[in-house]
Structures are given as structure tokens and as C-alpha cells.
Amino acid sequence: MCVSVLKRIALSLMLAGAIGAAIILYVTRPQGLPDDALDGLVADAARGEVVFWAGGCAACHAAADATGEQKLVLGGGQRFPSPFGTFVAPNISNDPDAGIGRWSAMDLANAMTRGVSPEGAHYYPVFPFGSYARSTLQDIVDLRAFLATVPADSKPSAPHEVGFPFNIRLGLGLWKMLYLDSDWVLTGNLTPEESRGRYLVEALAHCGECHTPRDAFGGLRRNRWLAGGPTPDGKGNFPNITPGKLDWSEADVAEYLNSGFTPEYDSAGGHMALVVENTARLPAEDRMAIAAYLKRVPPIE
Structure with a gap:
């Protein structure tokens, strides 16, 4: 077989591989809710407090030794070792810079039901969006209203300690295709x-x-x-x-x-x-x- 034919075959394989990779990246890209998903929903912070405690937010995002009102200081920092690395709970306090003070209800809904950040990146499933995906959007809107009432904490979130290849979040789209299921x-x-x-x-x-x-x-x-x-x-x-x-x-x-x-x-x-x-x-x-x-x-x- 001549060299030119081999080159054409190699180029064809490379092109097919590139097209396949592009298709996979497109299909598994972070995808949020439709823009009108929360239309007509009115927030109730009192109901949101029940959602907050039912959802266990403080159990991970407050200090492990927090008591009383300190349970509402959601500065993060708890560490969760796993076979994939050590994950660190982020700051979800009402601080506009270190926490989620600037988040909209849609930002929270996308995070909880789709595992997608406001910046359009995949979250790791150590954040249990696989379960929260079954939550009603009304509960999430109410939760966002309650989270707006908790104290602000300016402590920056610590990075996860996750090595290669698990630090490449693009692969999380494939994980979602396999496991993200909102059925009961x-x-x-x-x-x-x-x-x-x-x-x-x-x-x-x-x-x-x-x-x-x-x-x-x-x-x-x-x-x-x-x-x-x-x-x-x-x-x-x-x-x-x-x-x-x-x-x-x-x-x-x-x-x-x-x-x-x-x-x-x-x-x-x-x-x-x-x-x-x-x-x-x-x-x-x-x-x-x-x-x-x-x-x-x-x-x-």
C-alpha cells in the first residue's frame, strides 16, 4: 500500500475521531433548565426553611462542630474523602463574593436539578444533585428565598483535592448520561x-x-x-x-x-x-x- 493511501487513511481516522469527540462533548455539555422553568412560582422563605432542614444543607456546609445559630453559617470547609479524591464543601452563605449571595433562583435550580454551576460547568456528584433532581421547583424557589436570610461568611471556598483524570470535569457529562435520573x-x-x-x-x-x-x-x-x-x-x-x-x-x-x-x-x-x-x-x-x-x-x- 502506497504512502499516500496510508496518509489518507490516517487522516480519515483522525477526522472521524475528532468528529466523534466533538459529538460527545456536545451531547454531554452542561445543560440548564429552560428559561421559563420558574415562571409563575412565588417564593416563600418560611416554607424554604423546612426545605433547608430536610435537604441537610447545614450538615455539610456548616462547620462540623457548629451548634445553635452557627448552623446557619454556611461557610463550608468540611472534607469528604473518597476513592476519587477529597471533596471540600463550598461556601453557600449569603456572601455575594465568597458565597452564593448573587445567585438567582434559576442558578440554584440548575445546580440542584442539573448539576450545573452559574458559570456553566458541571458539578461533581458529591453534591447530591442526582437526588435533588427529584425536588419540585417550587421547593427550590422557596429554599433560595430562605438562603437569602442566612448570615454572610466571607471565607473563600477551598478547592477540591482531586487528581487526574477526575479533575477534568468534561467527563462528568458522561456520568450524568449514565446516572442522572429523576424517576422515582x-x-x-x-x-x-x-x-x-x-x-x-x-x-x-x-x-x-x-x-x-x-x-x-x-x-x-x-x-x-x-x-x-x-x-x-x-x-x-x-x-x-x-x-x-x-x-x-x-x-x-x-x-x-x-x-x-x-x-x-x-x-x-x-x-x-x-x-x-x-x-x-x-x-x-x-x-x-x-x-x-x-x-x-x-x-x-
Whole structure:
């Protein structure tokens, strides 16, 4: 085969590869909500406070040892080790420069449901937009109104400590194609209480992000929903909270989410203690709704 033919073949392969890469980059580009997605929605900061506590914002974005009103100082800084690197919670306080004080409701909605920053970049899924994608836009608008009332903190966000190739965010578009799914995990005929519990567990409270095992690419294994798995730092395990393991009554579950005490008089520890501080602020009927939902989840031994 002559040299000119080989050159043409090589150039054709290079061109095909370039076209293929361009197509992939276009398909997986960060994409926000339609411009009119929030039209007609009126913000209510009081309702937004319930969304704030249900969503666990303070558990990650306040200081780990914060108490009382310090829970509303959302300067970030908590570190979350994982197989992909160490992620650091950013400042989401009301500071206009270091925090999200300049964000619009649409900015927050794009971040929470599409994993897209105001600058048009992919967020890492350590920010649980995979669960928040099931949230109603009304709740997000209300949450934005509440976040406008929290204190400003001028501390800059620390960068994530993520090495190659995970520091290349373009690849996150492919991750989203595989795993970003706003469909409910638990389907079927649910009571209004169970439906509310599903919304809290699968969307706002993002319980599955910890209690569901992940595959090699960090995607949730939905066929083992809430069955527990190793912690991202590899030093422990999240418990199985399906009926196959968790045999507490609905009242027991609701009490644990209120006080942190188990039926055996043990108490919540670690990051779960921070979660309980959030769920304790929810209306009692929401804690009972979570308990009712957990009883409907398919049991996994």
C-alpha cells in the first residue's frame, strides 16, 4: 500500500475521531433548565426553611462542630474523602463574593436539578444533585428565598483535592448520561403519607446517597436501594435501612429521627448525628412519613 493511501487513511481516522469527540462533548455539555422553568412560582422563605432542614444543607456546609445559630453559617470547609479524591464543601452563605449571595433562583435550580454551576460547568456528584433532581421547583424557589436570610461568611471556598483524570470535569457529562435520573426508585400505589416520605427520602433528604452502595464509577446501584455499603473513605459502612435489616417500628424510626435514640437506647453518631439535627427540625408528620416510606422499600438481606 502506497504512502499516500496510508496518509489518507490516517487522516480519515483522525477526522472521524475528532468528529466523534466533538459529538460527545456536545451531547454531554452542561445543560440548564429552560428559561421559563420558574415562571409563575412565588417564593416563600418560611416554607424554604423546612426545605433547608430536610435537604441537610447545614450538615455539610456548616462547620462540623457548629451548634445553635452557627448552623446557619454556611461557610463550608468540611472534607469528604473518597476513592476519587477529597471533596471540600463550598461556601453557600449569603456572601455575594465568597458565597452564593448573587445567585438567582434559576442558578440554584440548575445546580440542584442539573448539576450545573452559574458559570456553566458541571458539578461533581458529591453534591447530591442526582437526588435533588427529584425536588419540585417550587421547593427550590422557596429554599433560595430562605438562603437569602442566612448570615454572610466571607471565607473563600477551598478547592477540591482531586487528581487526574477526575479533575477534568468534561467527563462528568458522561456520568450524568449514565446516572442522572429523576424517576422515582419506589413505584406503585402509595398512600399520601408514603408519597411524602418518598419525596423526602429520595429527593430532599437524599438518603440513598449514603445508604445505597455504588458501582466503580460512583453511580448508585438502584437494585440495592438503601441496602447499605462502604463509606467513601473506606473506613466503615453505612447500614442497611431496608426492612430486610432494619426491624424497627415506624414509631421507632420517627423517634430516632427526632431524638437520635435507637430502641436499644443507643444514639446516633458520626455524620448521622448531624442528619438527626436536621430531621429533628421537621414537622412530626414528616418524620412519620419517612418511617412509612422505609417500611415500603423492598427488603434486602
